[in-house]
Amino acid sequence: MPAHPSPLPSVLLAGCGQMGGAMLEGWLAHGLKPSVVLDRHSRTVPAPHTVVSTLDEIPAPFQPDVIVLAVKPQKADPVLDTLAVLYPQATLLSVMAGRTVESLTRRYTQANPKANPVLIRAMPNTPCAIGAGMSGLYAPPQATDTQKAHCAALLAAVGETVWVEREELIDSVTAISGSGPAYVFLLAELLEKAGVEQGLPAENARTLARKTLYGAGALLNQSPADAEELRRRVTSPGGTTAEALKVFMAPDAWPAIVPRAVAAAARRARELSS
Numbered sequence: 001m002p003a004h005p006s007p008l009p010s011v012l013l014a015g016c017g018q019m020g021g022a023m024l025e026g027w028l029a030h031g032l033k034p035s036v037v038l039d040r041h042s043r044t045v046p047a048p049h050t051v052v053s054t055l056d057e058i059p060a061p062f063q064p065d066v067i068v069l070a071v072k073p074q075k076a077d078p079v080l081d082t083l084a085v086l087y088p089q090a091t092l093l094s095v096m097a098g099r100t101v102e103s104l105t106r107r108y109t110q111a112n113p114k115a116n117p118v119l120i121r122a123m124p125n126t127p128c129a130i131g132a133g134m135s136g137l138y139a140p141p142q143a144t145d146t147q148k149a150h151c152a153a154l155l156a157a158v159g160e161t162v163w164v165e166r167e168e169l170i171d172s173v174t175a176i177s178g179s180g181p182a183y184v185f186l187l188a189e190l191l192e193k194a195g196v197e198q199g200l201p202a203e204n205a206r207t208l209a210r211k212t213l214y215g216a217g218a219l220l221n222q223s224p225a226d227a228e229e230l231r232r233r234v235t236s237p238g239g240t241t242a243e244a245l246k247v248f249m250a251p252d253a254w255p256a257i258v259p260r261a262v263a264a265a266a267r268r269a270r271e272l273s274s
Helices: 018-030 073-086 101-111 126-130 145-156 169-178 180-197 202-222 227-234 240-248 254-272
Strands: 011-014 036-038 050-052 066-069 091-094 118-123 133-138 159-163
Touching (some): 018 145, 066 145, 073 101, 091 101, 118 145, 126 133, 145 159, 169 180, 180 202, 202 227
Parallel strands (some): 011 066, 036 050
């Protein structure tokens, strides 16, 4: 894993569910300035960090470098209303699907007309929990280099990052890498079931499916060759792999289904912003 600046910027983490918790674990492992976690389940964090169950409990002197919005999009507005009063000049990093910079900024300034927040959007994914995340980020023109660096450092601490130049591309990031782990997990699930149907003991089928996907992913990540070339290297003409790929690559199979699935995810991300 690449080296990261230490300590990371101080954070107010608003929401500590699956994604928020995964990021928090990575930040704690890489060193984090004293931070506050808003978590209604009151998880424990090591000193000098603090957990609060409501925003009213945040220590008065605390001024975070970045507020990370990791609540559910449909539950964000009351949180934004309170944050706008507490931190009117905040840098906010939103990892919520759908909610646009414009909609979040509008809500913030409606709650506090004197507020002047800077919203940066990101879409991480659940492999952040093991430091293997993939996050896409978008920053509006008014974001400073320091603000972008703080947000990038937080996400680089839990995986890799890419910046996109247009906000609407975050929906594409969501459809590819944000939702992508579920596609891989589904493939593992189906391979495991197929192995059992072919007579393998369930435990063997599970190990074979999981480790095959793990090894193939690691090879793909480390190889300079592209995915198509790596696929060709496995596929001997007239062999077993070629026979399976005839099924996977039929016009009405993966070549049609995968783009449709990704488009459906991107479309839903856009719907969540409306």
